[in-house]
Amino acid sequence: MHDDLIDPVPDIDPEPLTQLSPSYRTMMRVQGVLATLPLLVAGGVLALAGDIPAWVPGIAVLLVALVLIAYLPMKRWRHRGYHMAADRLRVVRGVMFHSDSVVPFNRVQHLDVEQGPLERAFGIARLILHTAGTHGSSVVLPGLDHAVAVDMREEIRAHVRREML
Amino acid sequence: MTEGADPIVIDEWRRVSPLSIAATSARDLVKGLLPAAFVLFGAARSENFAAAWIVFPVLLAILGLQLGVAWLQWSRQRYRIGANDVRLEQGVLSRSARSVPYDRIQDVSLEQKLLPRLLGLVEVRFETGAGGKEELRLAYVPEAEGERLREVVRSLVEHAEEPVATMDGEMAEEARPTPAESGSTLFAMGPRRLFIYGLFSFSLVIFAVILGAAQQFDFLFDFWGWADDFVEDERYRGAAEALAGYSLAAQVAAALYAVLTVIVVGMASGVAQVFVRDWGFLLERTAKGFRRRRGLLTKTDVVMPVHRVQALVVSTGWLRRRFGWHGLSFISLAQDSGKSDHEVAPFAKMLEIAPIAVEAGFALPDQDVRWWRPAPAYYFVRGLAVTLFVFVLLQIAVIVAAAEGARIWPLLLLIVPVAAWQAVRRWYLWRVERHALDATQVLSKRGWLSPRLQIASRVKLHSAAITQGPLGRWLGYCDLKLGLAGGTMAFHGLRRQDAYALRAEVLKSIVAADLGSLPR
Structure with missing residues (x-):
C-alpha cells in the first residue's frame, strides 16, 4: 500500500497530492474486465474454430487482460491526484500524457457532481468545475468518494465570492 | 394537482410538474414514434398483409416504454432553491448533481414552447452569462411557479450582491483612469487607406x-x-x-x-x-465602450464594453509586415456575432495601434519587457518529426516504384533539402517565438513570416493547465494553457521550470483579484 501522498514534481511544485479513492482503482479494474469480455469471446471463437492452435488466442487475451486489468489501473491510479489548497484546486493526471491543471475557486462558475452506473456501484463520483470561457472551460476530477466530492463541492461553493455588479 | 399554489421554501427539495412527463414524452414521441410508425407501416405494407396487425402492439409498446422512461426520469429529478445556490439532481442510471451559486447567476428566464404552453407549463433557465448559454434548466414547472421561482431567485441574487455594493463604487471610480469624452475617434480608415489595405x-x-x-x-x-x-x-x-x-x-x-x-x-x-x-471604418471610444461601424452594403455597428475585452491580438501578413502594417483585434466574450474575435483596427501602423491598446487597458510591450524563450528541444523534435515523416513517404514511394520495376531511389536525396529547410525554419522560430509576463499582462509572440502577438490581462484568466507528452517528459518541455473567456492562450514547448514559474505568477494575480471585483 502506498502512502497517502504522492509527489510527482518534487523540484517544482512541492505541494503533496492527495490520492484518489482506492475504490476508483477497483472500478478501473472492473472496466478492464468489461473491456476484455468481447476479446475473450473472440478468442474463444478463434480457439474453437481450430485453424490455429488454441493457445495462441489464449496467450493474446491473457496479455491484454493483464495490461487492462492489472497494470493500467494501478499505473493510472498512481499517476492521478489532486491538491485542494485554500483558494485553488489542482488536478494531476496522465501516465503517458501528463496534465496538471489548476482552477482558482474564485473563477468557478458552477459545479457538478456526477456518477455513472459503475461509479454508483463503487460509491465514487466525479467533481467537475466549470469556469467561464469557451474552450477547456471545465476541469474534471474523477475517482473521489461520493461524500468527499460533496464536501469539496460545498467548500468550493462557499469560496465563490459575492460578485456581479 | 396543487403545485401551482404551494410557496417556495428555501432549502426544500422540489420536483418539476408531473405534467412534464406528458410534455417531454410528447416531444420525444414526435421525434421517435412518428418515424417508427412510418417504417413499421411501410414494412407491413410491403410484405404480406398478415403481419400488419403487429404494428399497433409494437407502437403501443414504444409508447408505454416512452412514458415509463419519462416517469422514471421525472421521479429521479429534483431541484432545490437553497440559501446559496440552485441545485439540480437528475439521472436514472447515472446521477448528476449541479450547483449554480447565486453569485454567478446573471439572469433567470422563462420559455414556453407550444406544447408546454397548452399544458400551462414553462421552462425556467438560469444563466450565468458565460458565453451566453444557460447552465441549468428546469423543464417544466407550472407557469405560476415559474414566475415565483424567477422572483425568489432574482431577489436572492440581488441579496447575494449587496455586500459588494460599496466596494463597487470605489472600484468603478478607480477602474476609469481615462474617462474619455464620449464619441472620440480612435481609428478610422479613409478610401486611400482602404485601397492600400x-x-x-x-x-x-x-x-x-x-x-x-x-x-x-x-x-x-x-x-x-x-x-x-x-x-x-x-x-x-x-x-x-x-x-x-x-x-x-x-x-x-x-x-x-x-x-x-x-x-x-x-x-x-x-x-x-x-x-x-x-467602407467607412470608424472606431470610437464612447461612454459605453468601443463602438465600431463599418460596411458598404451591410452596415454593422458594434459596441464592446471596455471591461469585456479579455485579450488583444496584433497580427500581420508576410508582405504587409515589410511596410509596417499590422492589425489589431480584441478577444472578448462574444455577444454580438458568433465570433469572439473583433477587428478594431484591421490595417494600421503600430503608432496607431498603441493608443487603442492603452484605451482597452493594455500596453504594448516596450524595451523593458523580459522575454522568455521556449525550449530548443521542442523545435528540434518538431523539425525532426516532419523530416522523418517526409523520409518515410519517400521510402514508400521508392519501394512501390521498385515493385513496379522502376528505380527512382535518387528521390531519397530529396530529404536533404527538406531537412535543411526544417533546420532553418525551426531555428528561426526558436529565435523569434517568445513570451513574457509583466505586472498586469501575459504576452506571447508566435509565428514566422507573419508573427502574431497576443496580450492577455492576468486577472482575467480563469485557469492554468500544464500538459506534457512522453517526448516532452523525456526532454523536459511542456505546454502551458491559460483559460480565457472567449478562447485559450497556449504556450507550446516551454521549459518545465519556466512553465511552472509562469503559472505560479499568473495564479497569484488570479487569486488576488476576485471575479466580483472585476467589472463584467
Missing part, C-alpha cells in the same frame, strides 16, 4: 465566384457545355498548338501576361472585398 488583401476568391456564377446562370450561357466541348472535341489541342507555334520570347511574354493578370485580378478583388466590408 485591399492591395495587400490579395484574394483569388473572385475566380471561385465566377465559376459559381457560371454554374448559377448556366441557363444564360452554357459554360460547362462549352468546357466539355473544349475537352471532348480536343479544341484545347488547337490552343496548345497555337501556343507552341509562338517563339520562345512570345511564350515567355504570354506566361508573364497570365501571371500578371492573376495578380491584378487578385488585387482588384481584394480591394473590392475590403471596400465592401470596411
Whole structure:
C-alpha cells in the first residue's frame, strides 16, 4: 500500500497530492474486465474454430487482460491526484500524457457532481468545475468518494465570492 | 394537482410538474414514434398483409416504454432553491448533481414552447452569462411557479450582491483612469487607406465566384457545355498548338501576361472585398465602450464594453509586415456575432495601434519587457518529426516504384533539402517565438513570416493547465494553457521550470483579484 501522498514534481511544485479513492482503482479494474469480455469471446471463437492452435488466442487475451486489468489501473491510479489548497484546486493526471491543471475557486462558475452506473456501484463520483470561457472551460476530477466530492463541492461553493455588479 | 399554489421554501427539495412527463414524452414521441410508425407501416405494407396487425402492439409498446422512461426520469429529478445556490439532481442510471451559486447567476428566464404552453407549463433557465448559454434548466414547472421561482431567485441574487455594493463604487471610480469624452475617434480608415489595405488583401476568391456564377446562370450561357466541348472535341489541342507555334520570347511574354493578370485580378478583388466590408471604418471610444461601424452594403455597428475585452491580438501578413502594417483585434466574450474575435483596427501602423491598446487597458510591450524563450528541444523534435515523416513517404514511394520495376531511389536525396529547410525554419522560430509576463499582462509572440502577438490581462484568466507528452517528459518541455473567456492562450514547448514559474505568477494575480471585483 502506498502512502497517502504522492509527489510527482518534487523540484517544482512541492505541494503533496492527495490520492484518489482506492475504490476508483477497483472500478478501473472492473472496466478492464468489461473491456476484455468481447476479446475473450473472440478468442474463444478463434480457439474453437481450430485453424490455429488454441493457445495462441489464449496467450493474446491473457496479455491484454493483464495490461487492462492489472497494470493500467494501478499505473493510472498512481499517476492521478489532486491538491485542494485554500483558494485553488489542482488536478494531476496522465501516465503517458501528463496534465496538471489548476482552477482558482474564485473563477468557478458552477459545479457538478456526477456518477455513472459503475461509479454508483463503487460509491465514487466525479467533481467537475466549470469556469467561464469557451474552450477547456471545465476541469474534471474523477475517482473521489461520493461524500468527499460533496464536501469539496460545498467548500468550493462557499469560496465563490459575492460578485456581479 | 396543487403545485401551482404551494410557496417556495428555501432549502426544500422540489420536483418539476408531473405534467412534464406528458410534455417531454410528447416531444420525444414526435421525434421517435412518428418515424417508427412510418417504417413499421411501410414494412407491413410491403410484405404480406398478415403481419400488419403487429404494428399497433409494437407502437403501443414504444409508447408505454416512452412514458415509463419519462416517469422514471421525472421521479429521479429534483431541484432545490437553497440559501446559496440552485441545485439540480437528475439521472436514472447515472446521477448528476449541479450547483449554480447565486453569485454567478446573471439572469433567470422563462420559455414556453407550444406544447408546454397548452399544458400551462414553462421552462425556467438560469444563466450565468458565460458565453451566453444557460447552465441549468428546469423543464417544466407550472407557469405560476415559474414566475415565483424567477422572483425568489432574482431577489436572492440581488441579496447575494449587496455586500459588494460599496466596494463597487470605489472600484468603478478607480477602474476609469481615462474617462474619455464620449464619441472620440480612435481609428478610422479613409478610401486611400482602404485601397492600400485591399492591395495587400490579395484574394483569388473572385475566380471561385465566377465559376459559381457560371454554374448559377448556366441557363444564360452554357459554360460547362462549352468546357466539355473544349475537352471532348480536343479544341484545347488547337490552343496548345497555337501556343507552341509562338517563339520562345512570345511564350515567355504570354506566361508573364497570365501571371500578371492573376495578380491584378487578385488585387482588384481584394480591394473590392475590403471596400465592401470596411467602407467607412470608424472606431470610437464612447461612454459605453468601443463602438465600431463599418460596411458598404451591410452596415454593422458594434459596441464592446471596455471591461469585456479579455485579450488583444496584433497580427500581420508576410508582405504587409515589410511596410509596417499590422492589425489589431480584441478577444472578448462574444455577444454580438458568433465570433469572439473583433477587428478594431484591421490595417494600421503600430503608432496607431498603441493608443487603442492603452484605451482597452493594455500596453504594448516596450524595451523593458523580459522575454522568455521556449525550449530548443521542442523545435528540434518538431523539425525532426516532419523530416522523418517526409523520409518515410519517400521510402514508400521508392519501394512501390521498385515493385513496379522502376528505380527512382535518387528521390531519397530529396530529404536533404527538406531537412535543411526544417533546420532553418525551426531555428528561426526558436529565435523569434517568445513570451513574457509583466505586472498586469501575459504576452506571447508566435509565428514566422507573419508573427502574431497576443496580450492577455492576468486577472482575467480563469485557469492554468500544464500538459506534457512522453517526448516532452523525456526532454523536459511542456505546454502551458491559460483559460480565457472567449478562447485559450497556449504556450507550446516551454521549459518545465519556466512553465511552472509562469503559472505560479499568473495564479497569484488570479487569486488576488476576485471575479466580483472585476467589472463584467
